[in-house]
Amino acid sequence: MKRIRQFAGVLLVAVAVVSLGASLFAPANYSTQFRDDSPNAGPSHQHWLGTDDLGRDRFSRVLYGTRVSLLLAPTAALLSTLLAALVGAIAGYFGGTWEKLAMAGTDLFLSLPWLFLLLMVRAMLPLNISAFASVAVTFLLLGLLGWAASARVICAGARAIRNSDFVLLARASGISRARLLMLHVLPNLKPGLLAQFWISIPVFILTEANLGVLGLGVTEPLPSWGSLLRELESYANFSNEYWRLVPLLLLVITVTSFQLILTRDEAAA
Amino acid sequence: MFHLVSRHILRLAVTLLLGGLLAATLVRFAPGFDTDEQQLDSRLSSESIVAMRQQRAAHGDVLKFYAGFLGSAITGDFGQSQTLNRPVRELVIERLPVTLKLVGYGLLVGWTLALLFATTATMARVAAWDLATTAAVGLVLCIPSAVLALGIVFLRAPGFLALGLIVFANVFRYWRNLLDKSYAMPHIITARAKGLGTAKILFWHVLPVSATQLLAVAGVSVSVALSASIPVEALCGIPGIGQLAWQAALARDLSLLVTITLLVTMVTMLSNTFSEVLGQAFRTQAA
Numbered sequence: 240m241k242r243i244r245q246f247a248g249v250l251l252v253a254v255a256v257v258s259l260g261a262s263l264f265a266p267a268n269y270s271t272q273f274r275d276d277s278p279n280a281g282p283s284h285q286h287w288l289g290t291d292d293l294g295r296d297r298f299s300r301v302l303y304g305t306r307v308s309l310l311l312a313p314t315a316a317l318l319s320t321l322l323a324a325l326v327g328a329i330a331g332y333f334g335g336t337w338e339k340l341a342m343a344g345t346d347l348f349l350s351l352p353w354l355f356l357l358l359m360v361r362a363m364l365p366l367n368i369s370a371f372a373s374v375a376v377t378f379l380l381l382g383l384l385g386w387a388a389s390a391r392v393i394c395a396g397a398r399a400i401r402n403s404d405f406v407l408l409a410r411a412s413g414i415s416r417a418r419l420l421m422l423h424v425l426p427n428l429k430p431g432l433l434a435q436f437w438i439s440i441p442v443f444i445l446t447e448a449n450l451g452v453l454g455l456g457v458t459e460p461l462p463s464w465g466s467l468l469r470e471l472e473s474y475a476n477f478s479n480e481y482w483r484l485v486p487l488l489l490l491v492i493t494v495t496s497f498q499l500i501l502t503r504d505e506a507a508a
Numbered sequence: 509m510f511h512l513v514s515r516h517i518l519r520l521a522v523t524l525l526l527g528g529l530l531a532a533t534l535v536r537f538a539p540g541f542d543t544d545e546q547q548l549d550s551r552l553s554s555e556s557i558v559a560m561r562q563q564r565a566a567h568g569d570v571l572k573f574y575a576g577f578l579g580s581a582i583t584g585d586f587g588q589s590q591t592l593n594r595p596v597r598e599l600v601i602e603r604l605p606v607t608l609k610l611v612g613y614g615l616l617v618g619w620t621l622a623l624l625f626a627t628t629a630t631m632a633r634v635a636a637w638d639l640a641t642t643a644a645v646g647l648v649l650c651i652p653s654a655v656l657a658l659g660i661v662f663l664r665a666p667g668f669l670a671l672g673l674i675v676f677a678n679v680f681r682y683w684r685n686l687l688d689k690s691y692a693m694p695h696i697i698t699a700r701a702k703g704l705g706t707a708k709i710l711f712w713h714v715l716p717v718s719a720t721q722l723l724a725v726a727g728v729s730v731s732v733a734l735s736a737s738i739p740v741e742a743l744c745g746i747p748g749i750g751q752l753a754w755q756a757a758l759a760r761d762l763s764l765l766v767t768i769t770l771l772v773t774m775v776t777m778l779s780n781t782f783s784e785v786l787g788q789a790f791r792t793q794a795a
Contacts, residue, residue, distance in 0.1 A: 343522075347530070350523050350777055354735040355753060355769045359531065362757035362765055363538035445652050449739055452654035453754055471658050472743070487655060494650040 240502075247496035254493055258305035265299035270460040281482070288482045291470060295460075301486050304462035308444055309493070311378040316439035318382030323389035324425070324432055330390070331397025332424050333416075341394065348387035354449065356384060361455050370461035377456050381443045389435035396431045400424050434501075441497040448490060464490050512788055516781040520774065527773055531766040532574040538762060586767045591759040596767045599752060604771075607748035610741065611733045613668035618675025618733070619726060625676075626683040630691055631706060641680070648677035654739035667744035674736045675729050682725045690718045720787035727783030731776045 257264055266285070267273075273286070278294040280286060288297035330341030348356070357380060364376055400406055401424070409419055444464065450456035451465010452472070459466065467486035474483055552560075580587065586596035625641050648656070653674050660670040690696060696713050715722075734750075741750035749768055756765040 343526075346519075347523055347526050351527060351769060351773050352731050352735040352776055354738050355772050358738065358753055358757045359762075359765050359769045360534065362760050363534050363762060366758070366760065441650075445650075448652035449654045452652065452658070453739060453742055453757075455757060465652075468652065468655055471655065474658070474662065487651070490652070491647070491650045495646060498646060498650065 244499050244502070247499035250492060251496040251500070254305065254489065254496075255309055258302055258309050261299075261302040261306045265296075265302045267296040267299045269295065269300045269303040269462050271295060271299075281480075288485055292473075297482070297485075300462040301467060301489065304464055304467045304486065305489060305493075307374060307457060307461065307463040308447060308465075308490075311374060312381075312440050312443040312447065313436075315378040315382035315385070315443045316436050318379070319385040319439055319443075320389060320432055320436040322383070322386035323393050323435060324428065326386065327390040327393025328397045328420065328425060328428060331394040331399075332401050332420055334398065334401065338394065338398075341390070345387045345390050345394075348384070349391075353385075353446070357381075357446065357450070358455065360384060361450070366455075368458070370458050373456070373458040374461060374463070377447060377450060378443070381446060385439060385443065385446075389439065392435060393428055393431055396428050397424060400427050437497065437501050441494045441501075444490065444494060444497075509785070509788060509792070513781070513785060516777075516784065520777045520781070523777060524770060524774060528578065528766075528770055529570075529574055531769060532577055533570050535762045535766055536570045536573055538760075587763040589756070589761055589764045591756070591761045592764075596764050599764065600749070600767065600771060603747060603749050603752050606746060607734075607737055607741070607750060610668050610671060610746060610748055611730070611737055613666075614671025614733050614736075614740075615675055615726075615729065617668060617672025618679060618729065621672065621676040622679040622683050626680055626687050627710060629684055630687040631710075645677045645680045648673050652739075653736045654743060657740040657743040660740075661744055667740050667746050670740045670744070671733050671736055675733050678732045679725055679729050683722060686718045686721050686725070687714060690714045693717065716790070719790045723783045723787045723790070727780045730779035734772050734776060 266287075272294045273290060273296065274294060278290055278292050280290045280294075282289050286296050286298065288301065291297055291300065326341050326345070330338040360380055361376070364380075368376065406419065406423060409423055414422075447456055447463060448465045448468055451463055452468050454469070456465040457463040464486055468490070470483060471487070474480065577587070584597055586600070588594070589596055589599060592599060625645075629638050629641050653670070656670045656673060657667070660667060691714060696709060696717075699709050699713055737748065737750035738754055739750075740746065741748045742754040745751075749772065753765060753768045753772075755761075756768065
């Protein structure tokens with residue numbers, strides 16, 4: 240299992256390096272249209288994965304799209320983990336009314352089915368916005384709405400620490416509550432927070448892909464895995480146009496790698 | 509039992525009230541709430557435009573807006589869909605049975621597959637079978653539900669199969685772990701050592717022991733299935749609540765979307781309550 244995890248880690252790093260260097264590796268910009276070639280062309284020396292409906296190089300778009308998804312899903316995960324740490328640690332450590340209020344809020348968020356909630360909030364923001372604004376909106380929403388399940392886990396961890404002997408001893412020695420929280424409670428919650436961060440990344444990647452296929456994710460011309468997968472809607476023949484499945488393959492490889500690496504972090508948490 | 513049910517009903521009412529308030533606040537402060545495309549219609553007289561503006565302004569206070577919404581909702585009036593120009597109630601009544609049927613079949617397929625694969629994997633303990641099921645489940649979990657739905661469209665298979673696969677993948681790992689734990693219990697090891705039949709052990713000893721937790725996981729999977737119904741219905745062309753929510757989101761039909769979200773929340777919470785009550789009944793019977 241260790242070897243498989245190492246292999247998954249190497250794959251993930253390779254995908255990340257290639258996508259981060261998209262401007263170096265990609266033969267063209269993601270929005271450049273090749274008018275001399277026919278749109279929807281098959282693979283060639285010039286266009287390794289062919290061109291899309293608008294004559295844009297598909298390989299370049301996959302690289303840039305991977306960069307968007309791979310950079311922003313961890314950012315959204317970081318945001319949601321920070322929110323979860325804030326809500327969970329305060330609720331678990333202070334207990335009483337704080338905990339009841341925080342858990343009621345968490346229950347409220349968890350009762351609303353994830354995709355319905357996301358769809359509702361996304362629809363409340365303008366849909367006709369620039370591509371870069373749509374990236375920010377999509378991943379900001381994921382980060383702001385995806386904290387509830389993690390907060391519950393962190394709260395349970397903080398509650399356990401609150402009742403531990405070393406915290407009792409620290410309180411008896413007169414340390415202030417804020418200092419205790421910052422110096423002793425939060426560092427002990429680190430493994431749980433790390434696990435929640437890693438768990439959130441594949442969830443957010445998949446959610447963005449779902450939103451993209453439904454036309455509510457990152458807008459054109461900027462590519463993301465979601466918008467690239469949207470092309471599959473017009474997919475007619477698997478055996479003749481297998482190159483169109485490359486974004487899906489890349490997404491599956493990345494999410495699987497995350498899941499494999501996760502098994503160790505989950506155990507650590 | 510009575511306390512459990514009343515506690516859940518109270519929780520449901522509070523969640524719906526707070527969820528409604530949250531939704532109403534979001535709707536009120538959503539960009540473009542104060543504007544109305546109809547006001548640009550050159551055929552309208554100035555009096556009509558003033559009346560429309562006054563009607564919009566009356567919704568300015570969130571609490572008043574929400575109280576008005578609640579008052580109408582109690583009488584069964586959930587407002588008018590701006591894009592489809594039809595009462596929300598009518599649209600929901602028309603489409604809810606389609607979604608319930610789809611989700612029902614999907615859950616049935618998912619739970620059956622999960623129980624079948626989890627029991628065989630636990631009982632057989634063949635490494636290759638274990639690896640194959642885990643890999644298959646892992647693969648389904650790594651594919652976005654929208655892509656699974658597209659695959660189902662491509663194969664011309666019924667939409668509930670996509671939901672079934674999603675539910676199966678989400679439930680399998682938990683059920684497998686639960687059954688593993690149950691099979692490791694001393695009285696079940698004794699029963700196996702005494703040569704009791706596999707089916708007898710499963711139905712008389714294993715399932716009753718883990719029924720409460722199995723049901724809890726099943727309850728949670730309803731929410732998963734309802735969420736997945738959006739891409740499945742939207743891409744498979746099934747005219748249910750999920751498709752309606754997607755159309756409402758694309759057209760920014762907020763009143764419709766809020767009503768659907770609250771309705772789906774209610775269904776989710778009711779299913780959780782039902783699974784917990786059933787679990788409690790099992791516990792009582794076992795005691």
